[in-house]
Amino acid sequence: MSEIAPAPLPGFGVGRAMRRVVGRGFPWIAASILLLVLVCALGSPLIAPHAPDAISLRDAMQPPVWQEGGTTRFLLGTDNLGRDILSRIIAGARISVTIAAYAIVLSGFIGALLGMAAGYFGGIVDAVISRLIDIQMSVPALPLAMLFAAVLPPGEAMVVIVIVLTYWTWYARIVRGEVLSLRERDYIALAKVAGVSTPMIFLRHLTPNILNIMLVLATLQFGSVIVFEAGLSFLGLGIQPPQVSWGGMLADGRNFIEVAWWLITVPGIAIMAACLASNLLGDWLRDTFDPMRRQL
Amino acid sequence: MNAPLLSVRDLKTHLFLRRGVVKAVDGVSFTLDAQETLGLIGESGSGKTMTGLSLLGLPPKPAGRIVGGSIVLEGRELVGLDEDVLAEEIRGRRIAMISQDPMTSLNPVFSVGEQVAAPLRAHDLAQGREAADLAIHELGRVRVPSARERSGDYPHQFSGGMRQRVVAAMAIACQPRVLIADEPTSALDVTIQVQFMDLLEALQAETGAALLFITHDLGVAASLCHRIAVMYAGRIVETANARTLYGSPAHPYTQGLLDSLPRLGRRRGRLTAIGGAPPDALRLPAGCAFHPRCPHATDRCREAAPPETRLDDGHIVRCWLHEDGS
Amino acid sequence: MRRYILHRLWQGAVAVVGALLIVFVAQRLSGDPVALLLPMDATEADFEAMRSALGLDRPLPVQFVVFLRDALLGDFGHSYLWNMPAMDLVLERLPATLELALAGLVFALALAVPLGVLSAVHRGGWIDNAAKLFAMLGQAMPGFWVGLLLIVFVAVQLQWLPAYGRGTVGHLVLPAIALGWYPVAAMTRTLRSAMLDIMQSDYVRMERAIGLPERAIVWRFALRNAAVPLVTLIGVYFANMLGGAFVIEVVFAWPGVGRAVVEAVFARDFPVVQAGVILAAVIFVVVNLIVDLTYGLIDPRIRHE
Numbered sequence: 001m002s003e004i005a006p007a008p009l010p011g012f013g014v015g016r017a018m019r020r021v022v023g024r025g026f027p028w029i030a031a032s033i034l035l036l037v038l039v040c041a042l043g044s045p046l047i048a049p050h051a052p053d054a055i056s057l058r059d060a061m062q063p064p065v066w067q068e069g070g071t072t073r074f075l076l077g078t079d080n081l082g083r084d085i086l087s088r089i090i091a092g093a094r095i096s097v098t099i100a101a102y103a104i105v106l107s108g109f110i111g112a113l114l115g116m117a118a119g120y121f122g123g124i125v126d127a128v129i130s131r132l133i134d135i136q137m138s139v140p141a142l143p144l145a146m147l148f149a150a151v152l153p154p155g156e157a158m159v160v161i162v163i164v165l166t167y168w169t170w171y172a173r174i175v176r177g178e179v180l181s182l183r184e185r186d187y188i189a190l191a192k193v194a195g196v197s198t199p200m201i202f203l204r205h206l207t208p209n210i211l212n213i214m215l216v217l218a219t220l221q222f223g224s225v226i227v228f229e230a231g232l233s234f235l236g237l238g239i240q241p242p243q244v245s246w247g248g249m250l251a252d253g254r255n256f257i258e259v260a261w262w263l264i265t266v267p268g269i270a271i272m273a274a275c276l277a278s279n280l281l282g283d284w285l286r287d288t289f290d291p292m293r294r295q296l
Numbered sequence: 297m298n299a300p301l302l303s304v305r306d307l308k309t310h311l312f313l314r315r316g317v318v319k320a321v322d323g324v325s326f327t328l329d330a331q332e333t334l335g336l337i338g339e340s341g342s343g344k345t346m347t348g349l350s351l352l353g354l355p356p357k358p359a360g361r362i363v364g365g366s367i368v369l370e371g372r373e374l375v376g377l378d379e380d381v382l383a384e385e386i387r388g389r390r391i392a393m394i395s396q397d398p399m400t401s402l403n404p405v406f407s408v409g410e411q412v413a414a415p416l417r418a419h420d421l422a423q424g425r426e427a428a429d430l431a432i433h434e435l436g437r438v439r440v441p442s443a444r445e446r447s448g449d450y451p452h453q454f455s456g457g458m459r460q461r462v463v464a465a466m467a468i469a470c471q472p473r474v475l476i477a478d479e480p481t482s483a484l485d486v487t488i489q490v491q492f493m494d495l496l497e498a499l500q501a502e503t504g505a506a507l508l509f510i511t512h513d514l515g516v517a518a519s520l521c522h523r524i525a526v527m528y529a530g531r532i533v534e535t536a537n538a539r540t541l542y543g544s545p546a547h548p549y550t551q552g553l554l555d556s557l558p559r560l561g562r563r564r565g566r567l568t569a570i571g572g573a574p575p576d577a578l579r580l581p582a583g584c585a586f587h588p589r590c591p592h593a594t595d596r597c598r599e600a601a602p603p604e605t606r607l608d609d610g611h612i613v614r615c616w617l618h619e620d621g622s
Numbered sequence: 623m624r625r626y627i628l629h630r631l632w633q634g635a636v637a638v639v640g641a642l643l644i645v646f647v648a649q650r651l652s653g654d655p656v657a658l659l660l661p662m663d664a665t666e667a668d669f670e671a672m673r674s675a676l677g678l679d680r681p682l683p684v685q686f687v688v689f690l691r692d693a694l695l696g697d698f699g700h701s702y703l704w705n706m707p708a709m710d711l712v713l714e715r716l717p718a719t720l721e722l723a724l725a726g727l728v729f730a731l732a733l734a735v736p737l738g739v740l741s742a743v744h745r746g747g748w749i750d751n752a753a754k755l756f757a758m759l760g761q762a763m764p765g766f767w768v769g770l771l772l773i774v775f776v777a778v779q780l781q782w783l784p785a786y787g788r789g790t791v792g793h794l795v796l797p798a799i800a801l802g803w804y805p806v807a808a809m810t811r812t813l814r815s816a817m818l819d820i821m822q823s824d825y826v827r828m829e830r831a832i833g834l835p836e837r838a839i840v841w842r843f844a845l846r847n848a849a850v851p852l853v854t855l856i857g858v859y860f861a862n863m864l865g866g867a868f869v870i871e872v873v874f875a876w877p878g879v880g881r882a883v884v885e886a887v888f889a890r891d892f893p894v895v896q897a898g899v900i901l902a903a904v905i906f907v908v909v910n911l912i913v914d915l916t917y918g919l920i921d922p923r924i925r926h927e
Contacts, residue, residue, distance in 0.1 A: 135640030142866030143883070143902035147648050150887045150895040227764045231869045234766060235884055250770060254873075261774045268767040276762035352831050379836075388833030395831065400824040405846045405921055414843075415832040450922035466832050 030280035034222075037274050040090045041097035049075075049084060052091035052244045056082035064262050077262045079252060085262065089270050091244040096274070099156060099239075100225040103163040104218050110164065111171025112214060116206055118172070119179025120198075130176070133169045141166040145228075149237040159229055159238045166228070170217055178210050212289040219285055223278030230271050246271050299371065300327035301506050302351075302391075302474050307365035307375075309343075309350045316578045320346040320355075322530035323365070325604075328474065333500065333507040335521030335538070337514060337553075339574050343530040344510045348476045351391055351508070353382040370473065388415040392467035393476040397483045398460035402451035408435070408462045409447030415469045434465040437502075439495060457488035461495065468499060475500070478510045493520055514557055518542060523610070526550050529575055529585035536611040546613040548590045584616065592617055623918055623925055630914050634907035639690070641903030645896050646689050650682070661702035698900060699893030703886070708893035712879055712901050718788055719878035722871070723863035725794045726801030727856065734806045738813025739848075742821060743840055753814070757807035766869040769800030773873070786875040797874040801867055805859035812855055816848035849920050857913030864909070865902025 040047060059082035062074045076085040118129035136144075145162045152158040182188060182205075191201050226246075232238030233247030241248060246267040253263025309321035321343045328334050338344045349355055350362055353374065367374040369390055377386070392415075395401045403411055413431035416422045422430050428447070435443035438461040451459055460480060467475060477496060481489040497520065500507050511517050517524055518538060525535040526549065534547040545551045552570035572589035575581055581588055587597040594616065602616045656672045664672075680688075692698070698709045741750035776796060777785035783792050820826060821844060829839045864879075871880035879898055886894035918925040 131640075135637065135644065138637030138906060139641045139644060139899065139903045140862050140865045140906055142862070142868055143899040144644065146868060146883050146887055146895055147645060147899045150890070150892055151648050151651060223762065230764060231766060235869060235872060237884075237887060250767065254770065257770070257774055258778050261779075264767075264770045264774060268763070268770065271764060271767065272759070272762045275764075276759065279758070279762060354827070354830055383830075383833050383835055386833070387831055392833075393828070393831040395824055395828050397824055401828045403825040403829065403843050403847070404923060406843065407922075414829070414834055414838075418832075418834045418838065450926075452923045453926070463828065466828065469832070 027277075027280040027284050030277040030284075033273050033277035034281060037093050037277070038097060040093035042094075044090045044094045048087035048090045049073075050087040052083065052088045053242055054083060054087075058082060061256070061260055063260070064266075067262075076266050077260070079249075079260070079263055080256055085249075085266050088244050088249060089246070089266060092246040092249060092267065092270065093274075095156075095239055095243060095245045096226050096229060099159055099163070099229050100222050102156075102160045103167065103225050104221055106160065107164040107167040107221070108171050108214055108218055111168035112175045112207075112210065114168070115172035115175030116179050116202055116210075119176040120183055120202070120206065122183075126176075129172065133172055136165075136169050141228075142231075145232065146237075149232065154237055154240055156239060156243075159232055162232070163225055163228055167221060167225075170221065171214065174213060174217065175210050178213060179206055182206060182209055216282055216286045216289060219278055220282035221278075223275035223282070226271055226274050226278070230267075301330045301332075301370060302328040303366075303368045304347075304351070305366045305368075307347065307350060307367060308363045309346050309355050309360060310363050311346075311356070311359045312361065313359055313578075318577045319530050319580065320360070320577070321350055324527070324530070324532050325365075326525050326532060326535060328506045328508060330473065330506055331500070331504055332523065333509055333521045335517035335524040336508060336510045336527060337512065337517055337524055338527035339512060341574055341577060342527040344512075344527050345396075345478055347527070348393060348478050348508065348510050351474070351476060352387050352393060353377065353379070354387075384419070388467070388472065389419050389470045390472055391474040391476065392470070392472040393478060394460070394464050394467045394480045396479045398456050398463055399483060401463050402459055404451055407448050407450055408454070408465075412447075412462065412465045412469055415466060419470050421470060431465075431469070434469045435462065437468070438462070438465045438499070440465070456484055457492060460484060460488075460492055464492075464495070464499065468503060468505075471503060471505075473505055474508065475505045476508045476510065479512070481516065482511075482513075489516075496520070514542075514553055526553070529577075529580055531585070531614065532612075533586065533615065534611075534613045540611055546607055546611065546618055547586075547615050548592055548617070549586050552589075584614075627911075627914065630911055634911055637907050638900075638903055641900060642690060642693055643686070645899055646686055649892070649896070693900070698897040701886070701891050701894045703889050703891045703894070708891075708897035709901070711894055712882060712897045715877060715879045715882045716901070718876060719864060719867060719871070719880065721788075722794065722797055722801060722867060722876055722878060723860060725798035726863050726867075727805075727860050729798045729802035730805045730809060730859070731856070733802075734809035734813060735845075735852075737806075738810040738852075739817055739840060739845060741810070742814045742817030745818065750814075753810055757810055760803060761807040763803065764869075765800045765803045766873050768803045769797065769870055769873040772796045772799060788877055797870055797876055800873065801863055801870045805855065808859075809852060809855050812851050813848055816851050817844060820844045820847050846920060850917060850924075853913055853916050853920065857909050861902075861906040861909040864905045 044052075056078075059074065059078050060080055062071060062078040062082075063069050064077040064085075065072055065075050067077070074084050074086070076089065078084055079088075114129050114132075118126040144166060148162045148165060149158065152161060188201065188205055191205055196204075229238055229245070230247030230250065233245040234251045236248075236251060239245035239248055249267040250264055253260065253267070256263055304327070305325050307321055307324045308319070311318040311320050324343070324347055326334065326336075336344045336347060346355065346360070349360075351367060351374075353362070355361060362375055365375065369386070374382070374386060402408065406414075409428060409431050412434050413422075413427040416427045416430055421427075432443050432447045435447055440446060440458060440461050446454075451462070454462065460483075464480075480496070481492050484492060493516070496507065496509075499505075507520075509517060509521055521538050523535065524538050524541045525532045526541075526547065527533070528549050534541065534545065534550050536546075541550065542554065545554055549570070556570060570589055571591075575585055575588070581598075583599050584590070584593075584597045584602055587593040590597065596616050602614045602619060604612050604614055605618045606612055607618060656669050696709060698707070700706070701708045701711050704711055737749070737753045737756070741747075741753040744750055773785045773796065776782050783795050784790070785796065787793055817840075821840075826839060826844055829843055830836075834843070866880065867876075867878060868880040868884050870876070871878045872884055875881070879901065883895055883898035886892070886898070
């Protein structure tokens with residue numbers, strides 16, 4: 001019965017457009033969005049039309065340009081202090097990307113290292129690390145974040161630590177499984193017999209084999225981290241003013257929810273776009289590297 | 297002469313796949329009388345299961361479609377009937393099917409009693425408590441021991457043979473006139489097979505239903521069927537009374553099938569398999585589909601498909617070898 | 623089944639102890655735990671009393687055992703802000719959180735079940751494509767932002783529903799949508815793929831062959847089979863909604879556990895944070911246990927194992 005697959009339906013109109021969006025080709029739109037976010041992050045002072053913290057009460061609460069009363073000086077409008085939303089979005093990208101970069105590299109490194117150790121050595125090492133993963137996963141991520149937010153001073157470092165503590169299990173679990181199957185391969189056994197040192201085996205033989213899956217995880221984690229950080233900053237537990245973050249902008253905008261819809265709409269769209277792009281690209285990478293691993 | 301209970305004429309069911317069109321059933325004709333058992337025999341992929349599903353109006357969706365022919369049951373044309381009408385008035389009610397694998401044909405999360413009662417409720421023959429009692433009665437009819445106690449049990453608590461009986465109970469619950477049994481015993485142990493065949497025969501005698509018995513096993517068919525139709529590549533190549541077919545098969549394919557059958561009293565080493573492989577369903581050979589494997593193939597066989605030739609009463613064959621003799 | 627439940631109970635106990643360990647470690651990591659557990663205006667005498675009460679002069683493992691014992695006796699410290707036992711304070715807020723989480727779950731299921739089933743039944747059709755698009759976008763929209771948008775457009779501009787606080791059913795609608803938003807995508811996808819497999823199964827073919835109406839086959843006979851993977855997800859997300867509705871509760875000024883914990887974080891009222899985290903871990907374990915028991919209700923094969 002596996003033979004039986006429907007004939008391709010003739011594509012037209014909305015259906016075809018949707019299929020293109022959700023289809024399997026390289027996600028150009030997603031990649032472009034991510035590139036844009038990166039460019040904003042790296043060159044924010046150069047790109048931003050205004051200084052993100054330049055206060056100008058005369059220009060306060062300008063709506064976006066397409067709205068009645070908007071001006072081309074402030075394409076996405078201004079907030080209650082007359083700060084340019086577009087410039088703040090660009091500046092916020094910098095923080096988001098910086099946090100995400102640190103968090104991804106650290107949680108990836110720690111998770112991969114522990115996962116590799118658990119999978120490679122097995123026995124007591126595996127037992128301890130696996131138990132650690134179990135414990136970590138038995139507490140939902142957000143309460144844990146609250147706990148560390150309560151004991152650590154707020155700021156970027158705290159956000160990174162909380163994210164790393166939450167996400168290292170992602171990598172550890174999957175890398176462990178991967179290494180468990182790699183360990184049985186002949187060339188690993190040969191390397192061991194030939195007297196290659198353990199760090200060398202990790203570096204030369206295990207690492208190259210888990211790079212693909214790490215890349216997929218990191219891409220998917222990017223979007224997740226952006227949302228996580230936004231949530232913390234929105235609560236006021238993450239990035240602290242005067243630093244600009246998308247979550248913090250949402251918190252500021254919340255006070256003017258009845259008069260200025262753009263203050264909460266625009267930063268949210270930035271978060272959504274970055275997250276969407278990272279999900280799409282991550283899905284595509286996963287399908288491309290390993291179509292069998294759809295459950296990831 | 298009375299009109300047959302079921303009469304299928306030139307039935308065509310095709311599968312529209314990405315890679316092309318499979319003519320799974322390509323001009324099948326046969327009749328079935330009440331009380332009669334017709335064996336439909338062929339290799340896997342010959343279209344016998346698809347024929348059975350077509351009778352129910354259930355070619356596999358979305359690829360399969362009945363593209364031509366007619367199915368007349370008790371004077372009523374079934375091809376082209378509305379899906380709802382088919383479900384309400386035909387499936388389970390007039391024609392029912394016992395499917396191949398008892399291990400996967402029962403819904404794992406409903407008790408067998410509920411599953412046997414479901415068709416009764418769906419066809420509005422009984423409701424509530426009455427339907428449950430009838431279901432127990434049906435389970436008793438298919439000789440499930442202590443049916444009342446076991447009707448609350450779930451499929452995984454039954455053995456393969458017992459599950460197949462439950463499937464049979466679902467099929468006969470609404471007293472259908474035609475029962476299709478699609479390789480009902482191929483997944484069972486030999487002793488259980490024999491028991492189930494006996495049960496089928498008994499049920500048919502009790503209900504007077506006609507039985508379309510689909511199998512690839514000529515030996516099994518011989519013990520049960522009055523008439524036999526042999527299918528090859530979507531067509532019936534030979535139809536005859538069981539005795540005639542086994543005694544004097546007319547089609548080279550039937551002959552090949554019979555030669556490959558181990559028989560008592562035959563010397564060992566004479567078992568011959570039919571040479572070559574079944575044809576690619578997407579690229580059937582031109583002319584007679586069997587010609588690449590046929591020892592008697594001629595140029596005519598490669599060019600045109602043979603018509604039906606009536607040899608004697610009820611013995612019909614599609615082969616150029618017999619065209620002249622008619 | 624009984625042995626399985628016992629095993630899961632044991633695992634749950636280990637998980638709760640693990641959570642307590644994490645809380646304990648966090649407490650000690652912060653430097654002087656006494657500073658966390660006492661109000662800012664505490665005197666030196668208070669500090670001394672607390673130190674000896676906590677046994678901080680004793681080795682760490684002993685301290686953990688003491689901490690565990692207190693936890694088992696239900697003592698998670700005292701909220702200095704509200705002058706009551708921290709766990710009581712959190713538990714007092716639990717009904718509000720439970721109400722919201724249930725409403726969120728109902729919203730998620732009300733959307734995900736029809737979407738998942740219909741997109742499997744009409745695979746490749748417009749519902750399927752729309753559901754895919756919706757799932758893709760939905761997963762990228764943080765629930766609290768959805769909440770803010772709902773407040774702006776539904777509560778403020780259209781004035782259909784109240785934006786803040788708890789009280790009437792109307793108060794429940796917007797926060798429930800925001801909270802139930804995120805799980806919809808995953809639930810829809812899981813249900814769709816389960817239903818796709820089931821609708822191809824032999825037993826569905828058999829059910830068709832005996833003339834059951836397609837609607838009954840889909841919504842009764844097939845759906846109950848698809849419920850097992852769905853229940854797993856329900857458990858995960860429901861536990862998260864109960865234990866982690868921090869941002870949503872703050873957005874809608876919902877007087878639940880999450881908001882209490884966030885307020886406690888700001889007030890440096892650590893015992894309350896600690897109680898909230900432990901409660902979340904216990905809820906997580908309990909919900910998962912209920913999920914395990916539900917499997918047995920749905921699937922007789924699991925029940926008879």
